[in-house]
Amino acid sequence: MVKSSTIFQQLLHKFQQLNINDNKHQDRFSQLILLCNELIENIPKITVADNNDFRDCVQLFYNEILEFESNIRIEDTKRISRDIFFAILDLLSKSQISTYLNGDEYTVTEHTVFYKCVTDLLLSYATSRLQNISFVNSDIGIRKYTDLFRTIYKRVVRDLEFRIQIKQEVIHDNTTTDYILSFLWNLSASIDIVPWLLGIDLAKSMLKCLKIIKPSSKIAQQIASIIHNISRHDDGTNELKQVNGLQILKDFQSNTTEKLDDVADLVTSMAIAQLSTAEQIRSDHKRMNRTLNQLLQITIDAAKDEHHQAEGFQLSEPLAVFTKLFVDDHSLEYVLNHAETDPQLTTSSTIALFVNLFIKYRDSFASEDWSKQFTCTALLNILWSISFQDRYKTKLKQNQDFLTAIKSLAMNDSEKIFNKYVSSSMESAANAANGILYNLGEISDTQLVSNAVSKKPTIMISYAHDNNQFCDKILTEFEKKRNLFEIWIDRDHCSSSEDLWEKIARGIGQSKVIVCLLSQEYFNSKSCRKEATFAIKRNKSIIPVYIGEPGDCDWLDIHIAGLKYVRFKGDKTELDRNKIQEMLRTIEATINETTTESLEQHTIPTQSRKETEKNKLTTLDINKAPEEWTSDDIQKWFSDYKVPDTLVKLFDFQSIAEMYRYASKLHVDSRNEFVKYRQRYAKQYPGDELEEYIFDRFQNALFKLPKNQLETKKISTSTPKSSTCTIS
Known part of the structure; x- marks a missing residue:
């Protein structure tokens, strides 16, 4: 029988031979994974005398895989990174590693230290590969590792609960839990993976962890960042809301006994923003103003950085939150006119910041870099929000480079745009570009509809x-x-x-x-x-x-x-x-x-004679500027167009700017909006169905909105006889 020490001497020799033999590149990688597999299989046979040989094997494995990567051609980087990533997950899925992960940091067996050494190395390396991997909607490779991922996040929960029980004040560095959280943080940054992560209950588990850890602990930022990544997906937002995530995040941030560090505090605020409605954002304006200051500062600093990063954030991260917050006009106004930054920006320089970044990223649609395309799409949505405000339109229209770039994007449907996930707070690049041109008076109603019809089915x-x-x-x-x-x-x-x-x-x-x-x-x-x-x-x-x-x-x-x-x-x-x-x-x-x-299919059917005869004096103050309308005024406007309160409440418009924005969205794709809200209506009012002619009335009311005080005074005191799709 071969002695244990001989086994590891032979393994060490095999690792050393890999570096000497002139094998094909792919063969060398396959042999490397097989050797690591053999190393894990033999851990139960380790004796004290094998300790050095074992650690030398682990070090050689790490060195060899780094050398393997250094020889990869640039064009093969993404493909090879995927191969390495999934090979590492296969190793982590081995039964011996699972047994170790099902324990905790405080249960030590004879071979625990060796399993920890291999597990931590594999987790660390898998995390480093994630930056080169782009997951897609159809990527099913990750799903076969469901058991592994459940095992690792349960390890985190179990470890944190045990720390509370023993009242451990000092968190040791380099624990397996730390490596797991770093891995989940980077994995959840791939937004297409979020729905799958929800399916294994990661959101609930991370919220549970957030409730038991101290805000000042080193892992607070990791857990808050995972929750923020989950909140960037609509499914993640819905899931977090269902399990009281918004309140848990607010309680965590408002802890009076311990203070979050600045980065963890900002990440938590970003997650809160993703989960909040416009009304909730307005009601907590002090917290949000502080967040807006930080987000704009990161945007300014990232714009100057060669890699467009600042304080550990990619440029796209603050921009994505802006697209959500700018649904509320108060947030938009604060950023453009009152945000506190260094250097202090004026309104013109803030708009110029977003415009110049868009122009810089305009050509991203000619490349196969989804992260850059996402950044450009977010910038377009921000600029679309700005273009709804009359006082900023001139600044946008005066920039000919900006108009040229917007027009080229709106009119060109030949560019390859990755079909990656975009949240409901954002529109596609083409839709946003067309919306900007429409708001600036550069295209007509007919052109807007025509451009929308040409989008991919x-x-x-x-x-x-x-x-x-x-x-x-x-x-x-x-x-x-x-x-x-x-x-x-x-x-x-x-x-x-x-x-x-x-x-x-x-x-x-x-x-x-x-x-x-x-x-x-x-x-x-x-x-x-x-x-x-x-x-x-x-x-x-x-x-x-x-x-x-x-x-x-x-x-x-x-x-x-x-x-x-x-x-x-x-x-x-x-x-x-x-x-x-x-x-x-x-x-x-x-x-x-x-x-x-x-194009006739995009017009709204004329109301029946019976309905047009039901004239009703408006109760809306016709001398009141649209910008001053309250929620009651908005309700009266829809009432004049015979729109039921049940449908109006579903949208909960708080300002005419929100109504303008949604009217523009209807011009782009009214059919899709009807289908979407018919489902929401049925869910909100069980047993009732939203009829298409009712939605047509609602749409017509939005298309008839006055655009300024002069037009407000021209409001007819009777319901319009025709509901043809026009904007006054």
């Missing part, structure tokens, strides 16, 4: 979850056609507290084409039947894609008879390339058939 994939593997292959092919269409699939929307069926119904409503992956499992699924029936009733274009020969289906066949279909031989490892091309051609042809809508 959405296709939805309807499938049975038993056919996940086949769906993954189809999705991979669809991803290659992102320049032609957007993709809606339920797996990107299933991890928040909002009812999944509501999201599916909204997805069907937004989609031009429904691609149904038909199999016997699909035919047997009540959920699939519900999806298909819902789409059929709404006259959606359906493309049947058969997986093999599933046979007949009584409830579906009658509806799809005669439709162009594609049939794959089965759920094979490799799909038939000819069939893939046939499927894509069918989708493109169907999209072309369904996008021949005329």
Whole structure:
């Protein structure tokens, strides 16, 4: 029998040989991972005499993987980083490591120190790789590690609870818990991963940790940052609200016994801003003003930095919070006119800061760097908010470079824009650019609608979850056609507290084409039947894609008879390339058939004679400037257009600026807004349905808004006879 010491001497020799042998690059990496796997397998055999050999093996593993990376070609960096990252996760998923992670920092066994050494190294290295990895909506690779991620965050909770029990005042450096939190912090920064992280209850666990740690502790910033990252996704916002996250964050920040450090305090404020309504932001203006000062200062400093970073923040982070806060005009006014920074900016220089940053990032859409595209999109949304204010329009219109850049983006639909997640507080780059041009009087109503019609259509994939593997292959092919269409699939929307069926119904409503992956499992699924029936009733274009020969289906066949279909031989490892091309051609042809809508479809039907005869004297003070309207005035305005209070309350407009902003959004995509709010209406008022003609009245009221005091005095005392889509 081979002695333990000999085992580790042999392992050390193998690691050393890797550095000597002239192996192919990829082979060397594979051998390195196999050796690390062997090292972990043999930890139970370690004796005291093996300690040095073991540590030498670990050090050589680390050195070798660094050297391997240093020889990677620049164009291969992202791909290789992904390979390394997932290989590291495979090592962390080994049963021996899981056993160690299921313990805690205070339970020491004979081999604990060796498992800790390997685990901490792997976590640290996986964290460092995350900066080179760009996850996408269709990325399912991370999902196979669900058990691993549950294990590591439970380790954090267990460790923190134990620290409280033993009243440990000093937190030791370099604990496994610290490495885990750093890893989760960096992982959650990839916003497309957030819905999946919600599915493993990370949000609830981090809030639980926040309630038991001391605000002054070194890990406060890490946990607050994870929560902030989660709050940047709408699903994360909904989840955090459901579990009282807003109040927990406020209590944490307001702790009177211990003070947060400046960075942790700012990150907490950013998360609070993401979870707050406009009314809540206004009611806590002192806290928010302090936050706005800090965010603008970071933006100023990051603008000067070569890598556009400041105080540990990327430029995109404060900008993303601004897009949420600027929904409230008071926040916008404060930043432009009253924010306290060094150097102190004037109104003109603050606007110039955002304009110049946009011009600098304008060409990001010609590259494949999503983070830069996101930064540019955030800047466009900020400038759109500014363009709603009459007194700032001149400053924007005087900058010809700005107008040229905006027009080139609004009119050019050939640029490749990554289909990454953007929160509901932001519009797409093209929509924001068109909105700015409209506000500045550079394009007309018709041009605005025309530009909106030209945006990419959405296709939805309807499938049975038993056919996940086949769906993954189809999705991979669809991803290659992102320049032609957007993709809606339920797996990107299933991890928040909002009812999944509501999201599916909204997805069907937004989609031009429904691609149904038909199999016997699909035919047997009540959920699939519900999806298909819902789409059929709404006259959606359906493309049947058969997986093999599933046979007949009584409830579906009658509806799809005669439709162009594609049939794959089965759920094979490799799909038939000819069939893939046939499927894509069918989708493109169907999209072309369904996008021949005329501009007349974007006008609102004329009210019936019966309704126009119901004239009603307005109770709105016609001499009152729109900027002075209160919530009561807003209610009266909608009442004059026969809009029910139930619908008005759903929007809760607090100023006419908010109404202008939403009217502009309706010009861009009124159909999508109707579908979205019909679902919200049904949820708010169970048993009641929002009729389209009622939404048309609401839309017409917004399109008829006066733009200044002179126009306010021209308000008719009767309900308009025509509800044609125009802006006074």
